[in-house]
Amino acid sequence: MPAPVITATSLTKKYKEFAAVDGISFEVAAGESFGLLGPNGAGKSTTMRMVGAVSTRTSGDLSVLGLDPNHFGPEIRSQLGVVPQADNLDQELRVRDNLIVYGRYFGIPLRQISKKADELLEFAQLSDRAKSKVDDLSGGMKRRLTIARALVNDPKILLLDEPTTGLDPQARHVLWDRLFRLKEQGTTLLLTTHYMDEAEQLCDRLVVVDKGTIMAEGSPAELIRTHSSREVLEVRFGSERNAVVAERIAGAGDRIEVLPDRILIYSANGEAELVKLTEAGLDPITSLVRRSSLEDVFLRLTGRSLIE
Amino acid sequence: MTIAPTQPERVAPARSWFLGALYAGNARTVVSRGILATRSTNYLVVLSGFFEPIFYLVSLGFGLNALVGPVHTSTGQLVPYAAFIAPALLAVSAMNGAIYDSTWNVFFKMNYSKLYQGMLSTSLGPLDVALGEISLALLRGGAYAIGFMIVMQVLGLNLAWTAIFALPAVLLIAFGFGSLGMAVTSYLKTFQQMDWINFVLLPMFLFSATFYPITVYPAAIQWVVQALPLWHGVELVRGLTTGDLSVAMLGHVAYYLVMVIVGVIFTTTRLKALFLD
Secondary structure (H helix, E strand, O other), X not given: OOOEEEEEEEEEEEEOOEEEEEEEEEEEEOOOEEEEEOOOOOOHHHHHHHHOOOOOOOEEEEEEOXXXXXXXHHHHHOOEEEEOOOOOOOOOOEHHHHHHHHHHHOOOOHHHHHHHHHHHHHHOOOHHHOOOEXXXXXXXXXXXXXXXXXXXXXXXXXXXXXXXXXXOHHHHHHHHHHHHHHHHOOOEEEEEXXXXXXXXXXXXXXXXXXXXXXXXXXXHHHHHHHHOOOEEEEEEOOOOHHHHHHHHOOOOOOEEEEOOOOEEEEEOOHHHHHHHHHHOOOOXXXXXXXXXXXXXXXXXXXXXXXXX | OOOOOOOOOOOOOOOOOOOHHHXXXXXXXXXXXXXXXXXXXXXXXXXXXXXXXXXHHHHHHHHXXXXXXXXXXXXXXXXXXXXXXXXXXXXXXXXHHHHHHHHHHHHHHHHOOOHHHHHOOOOOOHHHHHHHHHHHHHHHHHHHHHHHHHHHHHOOOOOOHHHHHHHHHHHHHHHHHHHHHHHHHOOOOOHHHHHHHHHHHHHHHXXXXXXXXXXXXXXXXXXXXXXXXXXXXXXXXXXXXXXXXXOHHHHHHHHHHHHHHHHHHHHHHHHHHHHOO
């Protein structure tokens, strides 16, 4: 494994008494695509801001590209690309000027950044909108422009904070495709998300974060293997009968979970569980056998109740 | 397609032993961003601010001139009324330009457009942003003042050759107000608080020996007026345009230098606290 470009050890950020990030440790290798997965308020964005050298840690150690962000903010930031959760494009500038001006902030000469801006517009599929106002772009276009902007300085690490939140399915897929290309070119990606499909699409490895601490770590496949079964059988008996049936089938599969509207049976073989149910004379209104997903892992680790 | 890395000309952020992570020596890119943004969006708004002091000059300077007659400056020189208020209005126009940019515009960028958040996630430091934005306010104040100087020259209100030095003087005044304006704005959170700025500026504009000599006030009030920045600007510029130089002018210059330094320090500290917490 190549040397890590990000190393966090017991990283902690406290606002007054509240610990937004509470002693998390992880390593990201060069060229790796690493995800921070967690519900809202889990401390993902705060972690990203510390890695991005725009927030100082309360305690613990952090090394980004071999430098300590507390002392080498500008040096680290000059080698990072940042895509924040909310777009902060320069609304007073046109699309292409957004890239040029941002590149100039990094001290890149005008001649060089002009060429780069055209390449990036093409990459972001925005070449025909070069002269548009930022306000006239769709949500997906703004996001792509933000990503293009994050690439003006040829960053060694790209930080993406919930890159596709709020986008429609088409826009998300276009964005994933662009990010996947960057990954193929060897850019290290650190991203946060609460979309499981996004994590499975983009992350080599991820940590599940909740309430500022790491709940689990591994590749998507490893996490599913460790924290869930291979398949899940979902059966519905109607809201009234679910609880009654659940008592009768206790012990089916590896584990069962009763939700208000359905029962989940975790098992290596979902079809076989379904056969057992019908043989026992229980015929569900609907049944579905599916592969276990990161969502199952996520919900198991972070709980199903709404955390605000 | 792929994006070819264009490594060679990457400029490592400058690092000074003194300012460290606060300054990357790249404030000029913040200034050029501001000029580009002004050019593409709101130059008409910028233009409108220039006329306010001109209207005062025309209405009061010429309207009241007939009633008031010549006036004594602080050094005892007797000058026509229009030539008395014109340098004061020149200082005011520099102040206005700098204040517009460094208060309302900065307030919007700080709280709504997230511009500084974006800037500070690059290799820029808070001092780059502070200096860049204050310089922008200075440029606007300077532009207003130069326009006003031309009007004064045309109307024959520059009484001495030393008036040429009023140009660097108004730039210093704009720098002072821009820097203090941005520092104050960085502490304000709501529109209601922003209104306090006007509440302070209007009386300062009216009472800083702008339209009549400061000697009309009792001593106690004079001290208050002399503690405020505009009075120093008015006296400095008036001395230069009327050709009546005095040692006190060095004091006025020093007042503005302190104002610039305090403003820049507070703005930088505040930007750091807000965006690099």
